[in-house]
Amino acid sequence: MTTPLAKAKRVVVKIGSSLLTAGGAGLDRAAISDWVGQVAALRAKKIEVIVVSSGAIAEGMQRLGWSKRPHAVNELQAAAAVGQMGLVQVWESCFSERDLHTAQVLLTNADLADRNRYLNARTTLRTLLGLGVIPVINENDTVVVDEIRFGDNDTLAALVANLIEADALVILTDQAGLFSADPRKDPKATLVSHAIAGEAKLEAIAGGAGSHVGSGGMITKVLAAKRAARSGAHTAIVSGREADVLSRLFSGESIGTLLEAQTAPLAARKQWLADHLQPAGRITLDAGAVKALVTDRKSLLAVGATAVTGDFGRGEVVSVLGPDGREIARGLANYGASDVLRILRKPTTEIEAILGYLAEPELIHRDNLVVL
Numbered sequence: 001m002t003t004p005l006a007k008a009k010r011v012v013v014k015i016g017s018s019l020l021t022a023g024g025a026g027l028d029r030a031a032i033s034d035w036v037g038q039v040a041a042l043r044a045k046k047i048e049v050i051v052v053s054s055g056a057i058a059e060g061m062q063r064l065g066w067s068k069r070p071h072a073v074n075e076l077q078a079a080a081a082v083g084q085m086g087l088v089q090v091w092e093s094c095f096s097e098r099d100l101h102t103a104q105v106l107l108t109n110a111d112l113a114d115r116n117r118y119l120n121a122r123t124t125l126r127t128l129l130g131l132g133v134i135p136v137i138n139e140n141d142t143v144v145v146d147e148i149r150f151g152d153n154d155t156l157a158a159l160v161a162n163l164i165e166a167d168a169l170v171i172l173t174d175q176a177g178l179f180s181a182d183p184r185k186d187p188k189a190t191l192v193s194h195a196i197a198g199e200a201k202l203e204a205i206a207g208g209a210g211s212h213v214g215s216g217g218m219i220t221k222v223l224a225a226k227r228a229a230r231s232g233a234h235t236a237i238v239s240g241r242e243a244d245v246l247s248r249l250f251s252g253e254s255i256g257t258l259l260e261a262q263t264a265p266l267a268a269r270k271q272w273l274a275d276h277l278q279p280a281g282r283i284t285l286d287a288g289a290v291k292a293l294v295t296d297r298k299s300l301l302a303v304g305a306t307a308v309t310g311d312f313g314r315g316e317v318v319s320v321l322g323p324d325g326r327e328i329a330r331g332l333a334n335y336g337a338s339d340v341l342r343i344l345r346k347p348t349t350e351i352e353a354i355l356g357y358l359a360e361p362e363l364i365h366r367d368n369l370v371v372l
């Protein structure tokens, strides 16, 4: 039986730090050259590939002679800046040996959180793919501080899969896949070969932190699969050391863990909303408004909003909370925070008299709202 990956036409391949640097010992050029050969074979089969490559910090540490990963953000940033040079040099030279062009794309959370920059990134990546170039993406570590970093590239890779509407996300790591428990700690752990992305039990078994070289561990991979599934992408978590791993995966062979996407793809706009990592504010609703949004699939009206926090402007993404404070939806606010405050609990017919204008009858229109 072949897996759904046999039909993939556009894929994101994420390679973790521990693999790329052979556990922290410096970039593993032979391994990179081998993956590049496999990517070239996929391209020859007309499969578009984007690589998300970690390893800048690990390579930077190696170059600077640091044996322990620093905690200070400025040191991590310095190591990333040093290491990124080595990382792209190796990717570039390995791809050019196979007559393929590469492009370095460094992204931050803020780039994907801003609609304009998100659209720019999407257009650029699509253009590169159209030109037959292999984009090599990493987080732009030097310009982000801890609170706004992705920190692990699993999340970034999932967002890239959403961004370009990939059919599949492959996460190459140092384990054979997702196990029933951390195999470093539990020798009896068994491989989960197939599951539905987003199943709650996956998060429970992936709880442990990662290796000392990588940062996310399995939990970020399982969450990345959930995120990727929102735009219909299946995720494979698999050992990068498996021979011909990419070629075999995309021939439909079952290797490692396949976390299948079941949900129909959301419209691109809604997907962007769902992936917004840092909404600019929060609007709390009463129970009636929660029902209108979740059950009746309606727009949000001011009459059902009871509180607002944050300093957002019209058109910005806000998080929508139920009376218990749990996030239930995200959407684009039709009014800025200070105006929302003035029209809380007010019927639509009173908005113009209170604010002196009526931007839209709804606080958030259904088309700009995604229930989580």
Ligand SMILES: Nc1ncnc2c1ncn2[C@@H]1O[C@H](COP(=O)(O)OP(=O)(O)O)[C@@H](O)[C@H]1O
Pocket: 015, 016, 017, 018, 019, 054, 172, 173, 174, 175, 177, 178, 179, 180, 181, 182, 183, 184, 205, 206, 207, 208, 209, 210, 211, 212, 213, 214, 215, 216, 217, 218, 219
């Ligand atoms: N249930 C699990 N199955 C497999 N690996 C697990 C699990 N829970 C925790 N891990 C750990 O996650 C590590 C992989 O994460 P990480 O070190 O961040 O890798 P990468 O650099 O590839 O992102 C594994 O080496 C393993 O020790």
Ligand SMILES: N[C@@H](CCC(=O)OP(=O)(O)O)C(=O)O
Pocket: 015, 016, 017, 018, 053, 054, 055, 056, 057, 058, 080, 138, 139, 141, 151, 152, 153, 154, 210, 213, 214, 215, 216, 217
């Ligand atoms: N942007 C960072 C990646 C951080 C990281 O450790 O990611 P990962 O190994 O995928 O868990 C780097 O290049 O070092």
